[in-house]
Amino acid sequence: xxxxxxxxxxxxxxxxxxxxxxxxxxxxxxxxxxxxxxxxxxxxxxxxxxxxxxxxxxxxxxxxxxxxxxxxxxxxxxxxxxxxxxxxxxxxxxxxxxxxxxxxxxxxxxxxxxxxxxxxxxxxxxxxxxxxxxxxxxxxxxxxxxxxxxxxxxxxxxxxxxxxxxxxxxxxxxxxxxxxxxxxxxxxxxxxxxxxxxxxxxxxxxxxxxxxxxxxxxxxxxxxxxxxxxxxxxxxxxxxxxxxxxxxxxxxxxxxxxxxxxxxxxxxxxxxxxxxxxxxxxxxxxxxxxxxxxxxxxxxxxxxxxxxxxxxxxxxxxxxxxxxxxxxxxxxxxxxxxxxxxxxxxxxxxxxxxxxxxxxxxxxxxxxxxxxxxxxxxxxxxxxxxxxxxxxxxxxxxxxxxxxxxxxxxxxxxxxxxx
Amino acid sequence: xxxxxxxxxxxxxxxxxxxxxxxxxxxxxxxxxxxxxxxxxxxxxxxxxxxxxxxxxxxxxxxxxxxxxxxxxxxxxxxxxxxxxxxxxxxxxxxxxxxxxxxxxxxxxxxxxxxxxxxxxxxxxxxxxxxxxxxxxxxxxxxxxxxxxxxxxxxxxxxxxxxxxxxxxxxxxxxxxxxxxxxxxxxxxxxxxxxxxxx
Numbered sequence: 001x002x003x004x005x006x007x008x009x010x011x012x013x014x015x016x017x018x019x020x021x022x023x024x025x026x027x028x029x030x031x032x033x034x035x036x037x038x039x040x041x042x043x044x045x046x047x048x049x050x051x052x053x054x055x056x057x058x059x060x061x062x063x064x065x066x067x068x069x070x071x072x073x074x075x076x077x078x079x080x081x082x083x084x085x086x087x088x089x090x091x092x093x094x095x096x097x098x099x100x101x102x103x104x105x106x107x108x109x110x111x112x113x114x115x116x117x118x119x120x121x122x123x124x125x126x127x128x129x130x131x132x133x134x135x136x137x138x139x140x141x142x143x144x145x146x147x148x149x150x151x152x153x154x155x156x157x158x159x160x161x162x163x164x165x166x167x168x169x170x171x172x173x174x175x176x177x178x179x180x181x182x183x184x185x186x187x188x189x190x191x192x193x194x195x196x197x198x199x200x201x202x203x204x205x206x207x208x209x210x211x212x213x214x215x216x217x218x219x220x221x222x223x224x225x226x227x228x229x230x231x232x233x234x235x236x237x238x239x240x241x242x243x244x245x246x247x248x249x250x251x252x253x254x255x256x257x258x259x260x261x262x263x264x265x266x267x268x269x270x271x272x273x274x275x276x277x278x279x280x281x282x283x284x285x286x287x288x289x290x291x292x293x294x295x296x297x298x299x300x301x302x303x304x305x306x307x308x309x310x311x312x313x314x315x316x317x318x319x320x321x322x323x324x325x326x327x328x329x330x331x332x333x334x335x336x337x338x339x340x341x342x343x344x345x346x347x348x349x350x351x352x353x354x355x356x357x358x359x360x361x362x363x364x365x366x367x368x369x370x371x372x373x374x375x376x377x378x379x380x381x382x383x384x385x386x387x388x389x390x391x392x393x394x395x396x397x398x399x400x401x402x403x404x405x406x407x408x409x410x411x412x413x414x415x416x417x418x419x
Numbered sequence: 420x421x422x423x424x425x426x427x428x429x430x431x432x433x434x435x436x437x438x439x440x441x442x443x444x445x446x447x448x449x450x451x452x453x454x455x456x457x458x459x460x461x462x463x464x465x466x467x468x469x470x471x472x473x474x475x476x477x478x479x480x481x482x483x484x485x486x487x488x489x490x491x492x493x494x495x496x497x498x499x500x501x502x503x504x505x506x507x508x509x510x511x512x513x514x515x516x517x518x519x520x521x522x523x524x525x526x527x528x529x530x531x532x533x534x535x536x537x538x539x540x541x542x543x544x545x546x547x548x549x550x551x552x553x554x555x556x557x558x559x560x561x562x563x564x565x566x567x568x569x570x571x572x573x574x575x576x577x578x579x580x581x582x583x584x585x586x587x588x589x590x591x592x593x594x595x596x597x598x599x600x601x602x603x604x605x606x607x608x609x610x611x612x613x614x615x616x617x618x
Contacts, residue, residue, distance in 0.1 A: 036454050038447040055448070058536050062451055071583040078583070087447075090439055097427065102593035104422060112528075118591055126584035136583075155437035160426040172590025194435040201433040205425060249423035255594055256425045314599035 003139040031080040037091035067123035075140035096164035132180035148188030166259040235294035251312040254319035268330040285361040359399035466510035488552035495549035520553035
């Protein structure tokens with residue numbers, strides 16, 4: 001007899017209170033074990049603080065052990081725990097929020113603490129892997145549509161969690177993570193709607209960075225400015241600590257977006273629905289030169305901090321340029337390479353429109369062209385389409401040349417991005 | 420202070436996440452310890468079983484000293500667990516100490532952490548006394564005898580189940596900052612343009 005999906009299974013067992021037989025669905029709150037998962041907190045910033053280190057160790061050990069226990073549970077018990085144990089959901093969320101990224105500045109931890117953190121890191125990934133799998137084996141599976149509902153209605157995955165997963169696990173486990181996220185979005189298309197709803201918040205984050213820097217961008221002045229609000233003219237006036245926060249925020253934002261699109265390129269479409277390329281280029285044009293100037297201006301202050309900020313800003317620049325390229329590649333170049341000649345016109349049009357919209361962003365265009373020469377892409381379009389509007393491509397190439405005016409293309413400077 | 424994160428902003432300002440309240444979670448660690456102590460109480464090995472094991476398996480001439488050592492462990496447990504928690508909790512604590520120390524000559528880092536995880540802060544002298552007493556008791560028995568006794572502690576439900584993902588190749592590699600050129604010296608970029616060494 002074929003096995004039933006978990007969502008249709010029922011178990012009959014003796015009620016411990018009444019002694020009578022009762023039938024319950026396999027997925028039922030009564031089948032949850034009272035485990036009391038604790039929250040994960042980040043490791044202490046200074047190694048010398050023994051009390052904090054002890055607390056970190058204790059928490060991390062509880063979480064690592066509890067997740068190990070969870071992973072050994074049979075399929076039905078695992079899902080009851082995941083769905084009905086709120087402490088588990090909070091525990092997993094706290095890890096995603098607070099787990100140290102490799103690009104964070106963290107103190108060296110004793111080897112045994114590092115080992116524990118690694119064990120925990122693996123267990124968290126395996127837990128999310130199991131949660132993103134609706135068919136664990138031939139006999140253990142959930143109806144795909146019900147699986148999608150379970151994930152979505154219980155917030156087992158949401159967009160911020162998915163972004164965190166990408167930044168924490170994407171580097172070494174990209175292919176597996178891609179399958180996980182693809183499966184989640186396939187079984188529950190509402191995640192695409194959520195992503196669509198999230199992009200404006202991402203754009204708000206970019207606006208808030210500009211605002212903190214005292215730079216305004218299009219649409220940012222929709223609310224009237226308070227009379228008493230202090231107006232900063234340049235980021236050079238911002239206190240060093242605040243400048244540090246801005247650069248850290250920018251760096252985290254750029255790496256997280258990049259990691260997500262790298263693991264799940266299908267999301268590019270949703271981002272571009274919000275004119276993301278144009279907005280990203282405009283943001284880059286405003287914020288990068290100002291932050292560079294603000295860091296260079298402070299040569300007499302904490303030099304190691306400034307050097308670190310410079311490194312993070314350079315990395316953020318590279319990631320922004322790469323995000324732009326990922327979207328162009330996913331939405332225009334790849335379809336052109338893969339399609340027959342008859343179908344490529346909309347993709348060429350998108351390419352031309354996107355580049356025409358960013359021609360005034362000279363600094364961005366230079367940095368982009370250095371990493372991903374625009375002429376190469378235009379050449380690809382020329383090869384692919386015999387009816388390409390040469391006037392428009394010439395206009396774009398001229399715009400790129402104009403962006404390089406006064407700057408030696410071949411000269412590697414500190415402004416250059418490494419190729 | 421939490422580091423500024425994109426996903427932090429998305430959690431706070433978008434409508435796509437569950438708005439969890441974490442304010443009640445401050446006591447989660449204490450609750451967890453209490454829960455573990457409760458589980459310890461219900462584990463297979465009890466203090467009575469240890470006492471009767473000692474009584475049945477020790478030579479007559481050692482019995483008196485072993486009973487003294489058992490009292491020492493119980494007393495140490497009282498100090499560590501706290502006398503206000505009742506005899507049952509104290510005996511359960513004593514079992515935990517016996518299990519922790521039966522192969523140890525002294526209290527090491529791991530044992531300290533294990534006790535602290537179970538009971539919270541504790542007087543180190545009590546742990547030392549318990550460790551020494553347990554070691555003396557253990558020296559009267561063979562490894563096989565002790566293994567037989569401690570097998571009672573195994574979780575009845577623990578049938579060595581397979582852990583999900585055991586065979587999955589996992590990478591610990593994470594995204595890091597790329598290497599970039601150093602921060603240029605003040606004004607270097609602008610000044611270089613106008614300076615020529617070609618006289």
